[in-house]
Amino acid sequence: MKLPSILSLAAVGASLLLTSCETTGDPNQGGLFGWSQSKANYRLEEREARLNQLERSNAYQQGRTSALQDEYARKKNQQNSW
Secondary structure, three states: OHHHHHHHHHHHHHHHHHHHHHOOOOHHHOOOOOOOOHHHHHHHHHHHHHHHHHHHHHHHHHHHHHHHHHHHHHHHHHHHOO
């Protein structure tokens, strides 16, 4: 008689532990029961937004570098022509 009540108490305790665990979208941290697909999707969207921002910044800086190199070449040509 005591064994079923101990087993049911253990089952309730285990279910409480599993439901109270924090979930994550990081597959390296979530484990078997801590995984959340919605958090993973949100994490992915954040990373893609950051990547887009960095790519735009990189393109801007490359354009700026090119413009400065052109300006340097023009000034150098002007000095050589005098």
